[in-house]
Amino acid sequence: MPKSMPRIVVHPPAATGGRRVQVDAEILGVAYDVKDLVVFLEGAGVVEPEGILDDPQWVEWRAGHVHQFHAA
Known part of the structure; x- marks a missing residue:
C-alpha cells in the first residue's frame, strides 16, 4: 500500500x-450503515469513498461480512 493511502479499518459489528x-x-x-461510513470517509478527505469500500488495499473490514453493520 503506498504511503499516501490512508489505512481505513472498519471494526467488527458491536453487539x-x-x-x-x-x-x-x-x-x-x-457507522450504522454504508451511508454513515461514506460520510466519515468524505470528512477524512477520501475522494469518492463509494468506489473503494470493496477494495482491500484501501479498506480492511474486520470480522462480520463486508457491509454488515449489525452483530449476527
Missing part, C-alpha cells in the same frame, strides 16, 4: 449495532 471506523490512528465514529 448493539454499528461498526467503529478508523482512518490511520483516528477513530472517526460509529
Whole structure:
C-alpha cells in the first residue's frame, strides 16, 4: 500500500449495532450503515469513498461480512 493511502479499518459489528471506523490512528465514529461510513470517509478527505469500500488495499473490514453493520 503506498504511503499516501490512508489505512481505513472498519471494526467488527458491536453487539448493539454499528461498526467503529478508523482512518490511520483516528477513530472517526460509529457507522450504522454504508451511508454513515461514506460520510466519515468524505470528512477524512477520501475522494469518492463509494468506489473503494470493496477494495482491500484501501479498506480492511474486520470480522462480520463486508457491509454488515449489525452483530449476527
